[in-house]
Amino acid sequence: MTASKTIAELKLILDDEMGNLANGDNLEKVLTPGFVDKRLYAIYLIETYHYTYHNARNQALVATRPEKLDARYMKYCLKHAMEETGHELMAVHDLKKAGFLQKELKEFRDTDLPKPLMTTEVLIAYLYRVSTTGNPLARLGYSFWAERVYEYLAPLMEMFTHLGVEKSAMTFLTDHSTIDADHAEEVDRAINMFAKTEQDWEDIENCMRTSLRLKARVMDSVFEEFVKLKKGISNRYDFLNK
Amino acid sequence: MTASKTIAELKLILDDEMGNLANGDNLEKVLTPGFVDKRLYAIYLIETYHYTYHNARNQALVATRPEKLDARYMKYCLKHAMEETGHELMAVHDLKKAGFLQKELKEFRDTDLPKPLMTTEVLIAYLYRVSTTGNPLARLGYSFWAERVYEYLAPLMEMFTHLGVEKSAMTFLTDHSTIDADHAEEVDRAINMFAKTEQDWEDIENCMRTSLRLKARVMDSVFEEFVKLKKGISNRYDFLNK
Amino acid sequence: MTASKTIAELKLILDDEMGNLANGDNLEKVLTPGFVDKRLYAIYLIETYHYTYHNARNQALVATRPEKLDARYMKYCLKHAMEETGHELMAVHDLKKAGFLQKELKEFRDTDLPKPLMTTEVLIAYLYRVSTTGNPLARLGYSFWAERVYEYLAPLMEMFTHLGVEKSAMTFLTDHSTIDADHAEEVDRAINMFAKTEQDWEDIENCMRTSLRLKARVMDSVFEEFVKLKKGISNRYDFLNK
Amino acid sequence: MTASKTIAELKLILDDEMGNLANGDNLEKVLTPGFVDKRLYAIYLIETYHYTYHNARNQALVATRPEKLDARYMKYCLKHAMEETGHELMAVHDLKKAGFLQKELKEFRDTDLPKPLMTTEVLIAYLYRVSTTGNPLARLGYSFWAERVYEYLAPLMEMFTHLGVEKSAMTFLTDHSTIDADHAEEVDRAINMFAKTEQDWEDIENCMRTSLRLKARVMDSVFEEFVKLKKGISNRYDFLNK
Numbered sequence: 011m012t013a014s015k016t017i018a019e020l021k022l023i024l025d026d027e028m029g030n031l032a033n034g035d036n037l038e039k040v041l042t043p044g045f046v047d048k049r050l051y052a053i054y055l056i057e058t059y060h061y062t063y064h065n066a067r068n069q070a071l072v073a074t075r076p077e078k079l080d081a082r083y084m085k086y087c088l089k090h091a092m093e094e095t096g097h098e099l100m101a102v103h104d105l106k107k108a109g110f111l112q113k114e115l116k117e118f119r120d121t122d123l124p125k126p127l128m129t130t131e132v133l134i135a136y137l138y139r140v141s142t143t144g145n146p147l148a149r150l151g152y153s154f155w156a157e158r159v160y161e162y163l164a165p166l167m168e169m170f171t172h173l174g175v176e177k178s179a180m181t182f183l184t185d186h187s188t189i190d191a192d193h194a195e196e197v198d199r200a201i202n203m204f205a206k207t208e209q210d211w212e213d214i215e216n217c218m219r220t221s222l223r224l225k226a227r228v229m230d231s232v233f234e235e236f237v238k239l240k241k242g243i244s245n246r247y248d249f250l251n252k
Numbered sequence: 253m254t255a256s257k258t259i260a261e262l263k264l265i266l267d268d269e270m271g272n273l274a275n276g277d278n279l280e281k282v283l284t285p286g287f288v289d290k291r292l293y294a295i296y297l298i299e300t301y302h303y304t305y306h307n308a309r310n311q312a313l314v315a316t317r318p319e320k321l322d323a324r325y326m327k328y329c330l331k332h333a334m335e336e337t338g339h340e341l342m343a344v345h346d347l348k349k350a351g352f353l354q355k356e357l358k359e360f361r362d363t364d365l366p367k368p369l370m371t372t373e374v375l376i377a378y379l380y381r382v383s384t385t386g387n388p389l390a391r392l393g394y395s396f397w398a399e400r401v402y403e404y405l406a407p408l409m410e411m412f413t414h415l416g417v418e419k420s421a422m423t424f425l426t427d428h429s430t431i432d433a434d435h436a437e438e439v440d441r442a443i444n445m446f447a448k449t450e451q452d453w454e455d456i457e458n459c460m461r462t463s464l465r466l467k468a469r470v471m472d473s474v475f476e477e478f479v480k481l482k483k484g485i486s487n488r489y490d491f492l493n494k
Numbered sequence: 495m496t497a498s499k500t501i502a503e504l505k506l507i508l509d510d511e512m513g514n515l516a517n518g519d520n521l522e523k524v525l526t527p528g529f530v531d532k533r534l535y536a537i538y539l540i541e542t543y544h545y546t547y548h549n550a551r552n553q554a555l556v557a558t559r560p561e562k563l564d565a566r567y568m569k570y571c572l573k574h575a576m577e578e579t580g581h582e583l584m585a586v587h588d589l590k591k592a593g594f595l596q597k598e599l600k601e602f603r604d605t606d607l608p609k610p611l612m613t614t615e616v617l618i619a620y621l622y623r624v625s626t627t628g629n630p631l632a633r634l635g636y637s638f639w640a641e642r643v644y645e646y647l648a649p650l651m652e653m654f655t656h657l658g659v660e661k662s663a664m665t666f667l668t669d670h671s672t673i674d675a676d677h678a679e680e681v682d683r684a685i686n687m688f689a690k691t692e693q694d695w696e697d698i699e700n701c702m703r704t705s706l707r708l709k710a711r712v713m714d715s716v717f718e719e720f721v722k723l724k725k726g727i728s729n730r731y732d733f734l735n736k
Numbered sequence: 737m738t739a740s741k742t743i744a745e746l747k748l749i750l751d752d753e754m755g756n757l758a759n760g761d762n763l764e765k766v767l768t769p770g771f772v773d774k775r776l777y778a779i780y781l782i783e784t785y786h787y788t789y790h791n792a793r794n795q796a797l798v799a800t801r802p803e804k805l806d807a808r809y810m811k812y813c814l815k816h817a818m819e820e821t822g823h824e825l826m827a828v829h830d831l832k833k834a835g836f837l838q839k840e841l842k843e844f845r846d847t848d849l850p851k852p853l854m855t856t857e858v859l860i861a862y863l864y865r866v867s868t869t870g871n872p873l874a875r876l877g878y879s880f881w882a883e884r885v886y887e888y889l890a891p892l893m894e895m896f897t898h899l900g901v902e903k904s905a906m907t908f909l910t911d912h913s914t915i916d917a918d919h920a921e922e923v924d925r926a927i928n929m930f931a932k933t934e935q936d937w938e939d940i941e942n943c944m945r946t947s948l949r950l951k952a953r954v955m956d957s958v959f960e961e962f963v964k965l966k967k968g969i970s971n972r973y974d975f976l977n978k
Contacts, residue, residue, distance in 0.1 A: 096323030
């Protein structure tokens with residue numbers, strides 16, 4: 011098995027997983043004209059803020075493993091963590107631009123937002139665990155899809171645009187896609203450079219599948235919370251009803 | 253209190269601590285002609301290997317704290333960790349160059365060396381704790397002296413030269429002084445930029461004092477182990493008696 | 495809101511969650527005569543082994559939180575952890591009794607079993623996170639259902655019996671129900687004693703819901719893996735085909 | 737080497753270490769009539785509070801190690817942690833009884849006391865590290881001396897009595913000696929039961945020596961802080977000058 015072939019294989023598995031994720035029922039409602047509105051975007055940004063807050067942290071944790079690590083892999087993890095640092099603030103910026111946060115950014119506190127949804131907590135929990143236990147290479151599987159997810163999310167951005175979200179309130183999504191194009195290549199190179207055994211590839215693949223499925227649950231919850239808000243069954247996001 | 257004044261003050265406290273550290277009895281023996289030999293350098297390198305192994309790791313841990321951190325400070329910690337990554341291998345290189353390790357570097361395993369001395373374990377333990385609890389800025393106090401210690405160690409290098417250690421077997425000490433000249437300036441800038449309160453400065457100072465004293469104990473132990481080896485009371489370093 | 499009322503409420507929420515969990519498709523197949531066999535029990539035991547291995551550990555972690563804790567709650571956590579210690583070995587015992595493990599118990603190693611399934615990893619990850627971050631009382635929500643789940647699982651035991659599993663190979667399930675009857679009462683008392691604020695009750699409830707749903711995913715995966723084994727699409731459990 | 741012989745040997749090493757610890761200069765001053773007063777006891781209690789706060793926590797951490805552990809050793813650690821839980825409150829009680837704390841015990845907050853001294857931080861750091869890395873049995877070396885230290889401290893209690901400390905303000909020291917007589921036997925039994933290899937005994941011995949030396953430094957600092965307070969060179973403990 012050559013490594014380059016395997017990156018292509020991972021990509022196929024990713025396509026396959028992505029195909030399976032689309033939740034028919036939710037998707038249909040999302041596409042029904044007039045069903046969703048900008049508040050869906052706000053809920054999406056809030057959860058994005060929450061898990062993104064931890065991305066640099068759990069990425070850096072990989073480099074702090076007690077065991078001997080390839081120095082180049084340690085540096086890769088630290089550099090990548092450095093680049094992810096503070097990205098959660100883009101979600102806060104977008105929330106403000108979209109009119110859902112009245113405060114100045116520098117006065118923003120975590121407590122200004124509802125806590126993470128259960129599904130977001132689970133995603134965060136998994137990323138910490140995969141970063142601190144088991145194969146130190148496994149977390150590359152998360153980066154593998156997270157850095158290239160934006161290609162899959164073009165329809166999402168289009169939908170938010172239709173809901174009236176301005177381009178200037180989509181910095182997390184747009185700027186991120188540019189940044190992440192380079193990142194995706196770096197991740198591919200890193201996988202090719204550091205994954206040496208069958209087990210390495212398997213652990214990376216497992217992390218890819220698991221984190222992606224957990225992210226899909228987050229997206230489902232975001233939609234479900236929107237529906238509850240719309241129907242008035244939950245007051246969790248009442249502050250979004252300006 | 254202006255920040256720049258305080259860096260100067262920290263420097264004075266450091267000079268003062270350094271002055272107190274010199275252990276009269278040990279120093280006298282070290283300076284007695286013919287008392288010490290190259291094996292002292294080997295023991296020094298072994299302990300240097302052990303604590304340096306953890307420096308990038310505990311530095312990176314600061315950036316993984318759960319609490320909200322200034323993104324610029326997180327990046328500083330990650331960048332600094334990246335620069336310290338793999339430096340323990342310079343100590344291994346020097347051990348080999350000085351004739352105390354027969355293996356190829358790429359085949360080197362931790363288990364080829366005796367475990368850390370108790371005093372080294374204590375230094376390592378403290379650096380992990382200060383990096384993971386209390387004021388996230390405190391660890392800057394360790395960097396403050398560690399990055400500029402080489403100015404104080406010129407006499408040490410001279411002594412090792414007299415013992416017959418070649419320049420090519422002193423990469424950790426020599427290359428490090430060059431690298432660390434820049435680092436020392438960065439640390440000063442970081443302290444000036446991030447330390448805002450009286451408490452911040454105090455915590456940085458405490459970490460500086462504590463880690464420096466623990467490092468001095470390591471140096472004492474290194475010397476004591478050399479004496480035991482010379483007198484034949486301990487077989488811990490017998491492999492150094494080629 | 496009186497506390498005793500709330501335990502009753504938690505119980506209602508639990509009943510409700512349990513009702514929602516039953517996966518129609520899977521259940522139907524499980525109940526189809528001749529569809530499942532003892533190998534389903536083996537896969538169930540393997541995953542039970544994996545997450546149970548961590549239960550005493552993550553329970554004890556709650557008592558190691560850096561913040562000040564009620565000494566009685568710390569003791570409760572430690573006592574409960576003590577009682578859960580080693581329970582994973584009952585699953586190993588049952589595997590052996592049911593004829594799926596040839597080794598002597600004392601020679602058993604983790605590596606004798608396939609690694610945890612992804613869904614089991616996620617459950618484990620969540621339990622570690624809830625035990626080490628956020629509200630220290632939250633993990634009581636896991637105990638709340640875990641200690642009384644056996645009342646819901648009577649049909650499961652009956653099914654395994656029909657598949658030919660001997661009573662002596664069901665120590666985890668049977669002995670556990672006896673032990674856990676007492677535990678369930680202790681958990682109720684602990685919740686009533688330590689949960690003081692609305693937020694405490696909410697965090698306990700959230701942990702209950704989340705861990706229960708993650709456990710349900712584990713059960714789904716167990717069934718799916720059985721189906722793959724039966725159809726021969728996966729060789730992960732080939733060693734069960736004696 | 738028989739195990740029972742080795743407990744006796746450990747005891748001899750402990751006696752030897754204890755003999756070396758007595759710091760001539762400090763001891764002489766302590767014994768000079770009129771040199772010390774009750775404030776020395778207060779400073780001693782404050783540091784005792786600080787490290788004791790962590791004892792149950794770091795003891796419990798041993799049982800949370802990811803690796804497979806003997807279930808009986810896990811239970812030993814958890815039981816012992818349970819017994820140590822809340823003991824720091826005895827130091828708070830004694831501080832109050834001796835007249836150095838005006839608050840009700842239930843209103844006591846960590847922030848009512850000065851932070852730990854540097855040497856206390858180092859002891860705490862070491863105990864966390866030894867509990868979470870390396871040989872899981874090593875921490876028994878700390879318990880080995882900590883549970884029997886009271887026999888060595890009789891002169892200390894006598895001195896505090898001479899300084900006018902009432903028996904009712906010495907619960908930590910007196911009650912602890914009674915409790916710990918049993919503990920010391922349990923520790924001996926545990927070492928005999930779980931330490932199997934030469935390395936186990938060596939790691940236990942190293943932890944005993946290291947933690948004892950670090951505790952001795954704490955005692956030195958306590959005395960040095962008293963001298964600074966007496967001379968008026970430090971205002972850290974001004975609240976003790978009623």
